[in-house]
Amino acid sequence: MDERYFQPEIETMGRHDLEALQLRRLKESIGAALRSPFYRTRYGGAGITPDSIRTLDDLRRLPFTTKDDLRGNYPFGLVAVPMDRVVRLHSSSGTTGNPTVICHSRHDLDCWANRVARCLYMVGVRDTDVFQNTSGYGMFTGGLGFQYGAERLGALTVPAAAGNTVRQIKFIRDFGTTVIHAIPSYVFRLYEVMRESGISPQTDTRLRTLVIGAEPHTEAQRRKIEESLGVKAYNSFGMSEMSGPGVAFECPEQDGLHIWEDSYIVEIIDPQTLEPVPDGGIGELVLTTLDREAMPLIRYRTRDLTRILPGECPCGRTHRRIDRIKGRSDDMFIVKGVNIFPMQIEKILMQFRELGTDYLITVDTVGNNDEVMVEVELGDLFTDDYSQLQRLTREITRQLKDEILVTPKVKLVDRGTLPKTDGKAIRVKDLRNNR
């Protein structure tokens, strides 16, 4: 048995067999979904049955499921099993309306833990490891999700939960923690406090692997985490609607996240036309659950933007890879027929050391044309020569045009002056419909 894989027969399954498995499970999922009040009305009314699906492509004819559907059928309208089979639920905070509730049967929790174990095993976590989870426990799925997954593969799992950095570091040292799960910004916090206390992550701890997720971060940030802590850091992707962590995960190649296709059918759609986007193109991730019985979701619009990475992965896994999340589809805007995502602009801006971190994209109609203005704050002033500032502006403009195919107007602005709501930066202002 190959030591690299937790479940070699599934992880390296040939595409043909994998797709046959998907088709069989998809029919079962639709059959299960039809037992919920929500899908019975929506699909049953349209005459959709498991037999409506003869090939995987037939899935595209089914209506999408959205977050609004989950909210509108709060709390149990999508539950497809008798309530005595439901053993756990996770709920979102519901700050913007009804929370979204996801119910799990014993079988669902088992599949979920198995997926998380598969992810951790993939990046070298074994039963000899000490896994410290700094996620919040409770309703947040990153807590229990990783807890059960790490236990499943036999690691000593420390439910440290969020906060109290000094105590986290004490645990890391006293328990000999080798693997940590944390959001990227918290990793930097841990590192700062270690440094302030004169602790070297390299020599004073056994840390080897970091699992990072639940917060957008760049490749540069990942490299910084790896260098400062002397570890390998792997990207984790999940969402509560898809159970939680364990949906997609990086392998040792660190080039895209394998999405477990025995559990999910992946589609990438254009958020405007709702048509499929060819492999390699950015679009909205749409997922269908294949092994969830209590609350199957069919064609769930995640609102997350990513793309399928074309080609095979050298690690030998046949499950396709998605790119790191590029932002939210709600943020997408169209100019001159081109779909533009703020993340594309951010990626370019972040490459300029001369710039700060905040920016604002304004789309407006000037004359008969739609124009894009990118205001970006300057970092520390690097020159007092106008021609240098103008050269910088020209170079940013050129690189942005190469990326988004529209020539933006780039404006350097003072730091700390771009608008914020609730402390969060506003990224896009579309003034075209306000006239």
Add this chain to the structure above:
Amino acid sequence: MLIKQLSVFLENKSGRLNEVLDILGRADIRIIAATVADTSEYGILRLITTDTAAAYMELKNNQVSAQQSDVVAITCDSSAADFAAKISCFAREGLSVEYMYCFSVGDKAFLILRTSDNARVPELVSRYGLQTITEHDLSLL
């Protein structure tokens, strides 16, 4: 002969210059000379102060984009002919003056210059017998 100048990025927005000066004012920074140059979108405020390092830290802590750099400070009398004589030394040595501003105290004038090559300034100063001033001199003004 080389003294520290503080350059501050200013977006063209009314009140911005005031905000920056207020920050420096609260920190008790004295301004010896100042000039603002601008394009349609932004300007650069250039300042000679009594304590450039402190002024820079103050601005940095207040999220203002600023830079410290070296400029040449020389003295002359306030006649145009003397100005011309001093400036011509740089041209003769193939150094260009990127910008210049000046101020006077009593009958003494001070020229602040940014040249294309600060490394060659000491040599030029001694060859032409230019009178330079130091940061210490400035603090006594």
